[in-house]
Amino acid sequence: MWVVKTHGESFYVNHVTAELPWTTKETPDNPHTKGSIKFKECLLVIDGENCATISKLSIFDKVRLRNQRLGISRIIFRDYSFSQILKDEGARHSPFKVIHGACSTAYTVCDLLDSKMVTYLLLKYSDKFRILMPNETQYQAYDDKSLWEKLQQKYYTDEYPDDDEDDDD
Numbered sequence: 373m374w375v376v377k378t379h380g381e382s383f384y385v386n387h388v389t390a391e392l393p394w395t396t397k398e399t400p401d402n403p404h405t406k407g408s409i410k411f412k413e414c415l416l417v418i419d420g421e422n423c424a425t426i427s428k429l430s431i432f433d434k435v436r437l438r439n440q441r442l443g444i445s446r447i448i449f450r451d452y453s454f455s456q457i458l459k460d461e462g463a464r465h466s467p468f469k470v471i472h473g474a475c476s477t478a479y480t481v482c483d484l485l486d487s488k489m490v491t492y493l494l495l496k497y498s499d500k501f502r503i504l505m506p507n508e509t510q511y512q513a514y515d516d517k518s519l520w521e522k523l524q525q526k527y528y529t530d531e532y533p534d535d536d537e538d539d540d541d
Contacts, residue, residue: 373385373386374386374387374388374424376388376416376418376424376426377408378416383416383418383424385418385422385423385424386421386422386423387422387423387424388423388424388425388426389423389424389425389426390409390411390426391425391426391427391428392411392414392426392427392428394409394410394411395409395410396408396409396410397409397410411426413428413429414426414427414428414429415427415428415429415430415433432512432515432516435515436506436515439483442485443486443487443490444483444484444485444487445483445484445487445490445503446481446482446483446484446503446504446511446514447481447482447483447484447490447501447502447503447504448479448480448481448501448502448504448510449479449480449500449501449502450477450478450479450480451500452480454480454497454500454501455468455480457497457500458482458484458493461489461492461493462489463484463486463489463493464484464485464486464489465482465483465484465485466482466483466485467482468480468481468482469481469482469513469514469520471510471513471514471520471523472523472524473509473510473523479510481504481510481511481513481514482514483514490503509523
């Protein structure tokens with residue numbers, strides 16, 4: 373087991389992969405460890421097999437982590453009438469963005485800006501939306517214009533494939 377610490381939390385992982393440079397920090401007075409490895413401006417991701425990857429922190433990651441600390445939740449819903457529910461309930465949210473998914477399904481994604489409102493909406497309308505996780509494509513496409521455009525292009529290609537066959541009828 374390896375111990376990875378970040379922001380006051382300790383994580384016990386089976387393996388650590390570092391994708392960026394690091395330095396050492398000596399702590400001879402610490403009874404638990406005599407030293408540690410330090411990373412700056414990094415993102416820690418622990419996968420389902422309990423393996424940690426330490427990579428460069430992108431601007432998107434910084435925004436996402438700041439939003440999490442502020443209690444902002446990114447949500448996804450299919451029924452556009454839910455946007456009217458958000459309005460009726462007085463929920464503060466970011467702009468809506470339509471993002472296509474599998475089987476030509478269109479989803480609407482936005483950030484809910486008040487954590488108490490998120491709790492209220494989950495209790496009252498849990499069947500109408502769900503909170504997106506940062507590893508989901510729709511979550512990432514909300515911030516990443518090139519990924520959003522790629523999903524749009526894939527939607528149009530899947531929905532309206534080019535007919536390359538000649539019509540000799």
